[in-house]
Amino acid sequence: MMAKYIIQRIIYMLITLFIIASATFVLMQFLPGSPFNELGGKMTAEQEEILLEEYGLNDPVPVQYARYISNMVQGDLGVSFQYDNRSVTSIILDRLGPSAHLGAQALVIGSILGIILGMVAAIRHNTWVDYSSNVIAVIGISIPSFVFAGLLQYYFAVQWRIFPPSFWEGPIYTVLPTVALMIFPMAICARFMRTEMLEVLGSDYIELARAKGVSNNTIMFKHALRNALIPVITVLGPMTVSLMTGTLVIEQIFAVPGIGEQFVRSISVNDYPVIMGTTMLFSVLFVVVILVVDLLYGLIDPRIRLTGGKD
Amino acid sequence: MDDSILDVRNLHVTFDTYGGKVQAVRGVNFSLKKGETLAIVGESGSGKSVTTKALMGLVAKPAGKIPKGEILFEDKDLAKLTEKQMQKIRGKDLSMIFQDPMTSLNPTMKIGKQIMEGLILHQNLSKTNAKKRALELLELVGIPDPVKRIDQYPHQFSGGMRQRVVIAIALACNPKILIADEPTTALDVTIQAQILELMKDIQEKMDTSIIFITHDLGVVANVADRVAVMYAGKIVEIGTVDDVFYNPKHPYTWGLLGSMPTVDSEEEKLIAIPGTPPDLIHPPKGDAFAARNEYIMQIDLEEEPPMFKVSDTHYAATWLLHEDAPDVNPPQAVKKRISDARRNKSSVEEVRD
DSSP states (O other), X not given: OHHHHHHHHHHHHHHHHHHHHHHXXXXXXXXXXXXXXXXXXXXXXXXHHHHHHHTTTTSOHHHHHHHHHHHHHTTOOOBOTTTTTOBHHHHHHHHHXXXXXXXXXXXXHHHHHHHHHHHXXXXXXXXXHHHHHHXXXXXXXXXXXXXXXXXXXXXXXIISOOSOSSOOSSHHHHHHHHHHHHHHHHHHHHHHHHHHHHXXXXXXXXXXXXXXXXXXXXXXXXXXXXXXXXXXXXXXXXXXXXXXXXXXXXXXXXXXXXXXXXHHHHHHTTOHHHHHHHHHHHHHHHHHHHHHHHHHHHHHOGGGXXXXXXX | OTTEEEEEEEEEEXXXXXXXXXXXXXXXXXXXXXXXXXXXXXXXXXXXXXXXXXXXXXXXXXXXXXXXXXXXXXXXXXXXXXXXXXXXXXXXXXXXXXXXXXXXXXXXXXXXXXXXXXXXXXXXXXXXXXXXXXXXXXXXXXXSSHHHHTTSOGGGSOHHHHHHHHHHHHHTTOOSEEEEESTTTTSOHHHHHHHHHHHHHHHHHHOOEEEEEESOHHHHHHHOSXXXXXXXXXXXXEEEHHHHHHSOOSHHHHHHHHTXXXXXXXXXXXXXXXXXXXXXXXXXXXXXXXXXXXXXXXXHHHSOOOOEESSSSOEEOOGGGSTTSOOOOOOHHHHHHHHHHHHHHHHHHHHHO
């Protein structure tokens, strides 16, 4: 049952990815300019013609499309137009590491802190603890991360010299960008968790648990937490992707060689294969995360578990 | 009263709200005998649920408080116990069945685990023994195929079956007192009858005392030994089922009986009690029912009526029972109800005999 469901979902995922790949290809045709524009002054028309021929850009669009798709199916994302024939895969892998590292760190720490914050706020609801966690959450949601990034960099790196201000040379270099990145997921989780927890704590089944003589701690962790987590997981899914694939501004501020920064550069110089490759990577991550979230739901909430319905 | 297991004396419960302090329960007195079923009836907001929450120590803090009164159970005053001490009593000596079975089970926990939780907590049973006992309980409350059902989640059960599970949870540790807060209100009529039958059965088997909260007088006649009628946070009439149904003394009880539909009531319309219950933030001076009372007297507005004794088992708080009060009889419609009910009852008994 479960295996059948997963296989079905994977087939849908492949169809989705095919549509995304085709759409990106079509959109790419509308991008103004050619990959070799930048070198325009230094190249004769003849040289440019040779390059276009070499990369197959003179072929009719359907031929290019067919070639692109068939290469992709075989796992070949092509060669960059910009980096001396480096393969797209190697460029992406090079750049993905730091982004994924930062994103994972920010996501794990941010969401755990947020969940704790939201839980504490709900338990101590309408006290100063609740109010201050609310203030933190509102600040985290409404102030963009680059403002925090700037402030963190100024105080912790420039003024107090606790952490290095930029670059990517070791764990200590990840601290400031992680903190800047994690504030948003933390705030979102705290908000959701507080609301959900309050709702769950007011529910009849929690009262029944109390009526059984269950202690408060057991009620919190065994009865309430699991039920309150369900909606939080929904927001965590898409957030994972956006964090793992890097936030351009944060990477720029801390000079992190991540994929977000690479993506924007590729667009501005019409490096088609890299744009396509990166888009596909984001898409794959996204659909995988959605699948994982759906499976997680089933793990946490038996009502949406797939094996067997009402019987 | 030596055989009483629970004595509630002058119980007060208040809730702090933005509008002011709500006096939800304003001096409730009653005792519960071993093995009896006491029904508490009254309209919404009369304080019947709050009274039982107070017994269980489940009045929501910090807004809810018990400023006055005693709840005497086995030489202990439950009103004075700490939360930790109450946790040892809840689910063991006193347990509760809730109104809505669709929401009172944890949706992410197997029902077996929900039943076993109390057993492990209060009776120190091992997991295996707790499971064995849970299976017995499921059998007892009439759930078919317990071995399979014990590992299922609440959403795999129908409403009536869920209420059976809730009852199994409540019965797990052989409680001395079982509080049922409108246990059949959310169920459809055929299931209601089954659940009532089950509760009567269980009471016979386990000799538990039951406090049965309801606003359905039909249910009361069916299950209870004694009835307490609550109005505006007080008990206004208390007595055996026969006392209250066939010889009601309080005009509010008359109103309740008059507003109860019966099988042969097609020719008459239902009589509603005029007006609305008083505001319990500022309870009125005198008798709280005065504003809705057809038989109002000057003293109703000035002084609260005490509990007048009608018989050894029957008490009512209305000035109409004072020796100086005029002789007032229940309205014709209510009298007719009473005589109809009597006739029905005797005919039922004849059939039974």
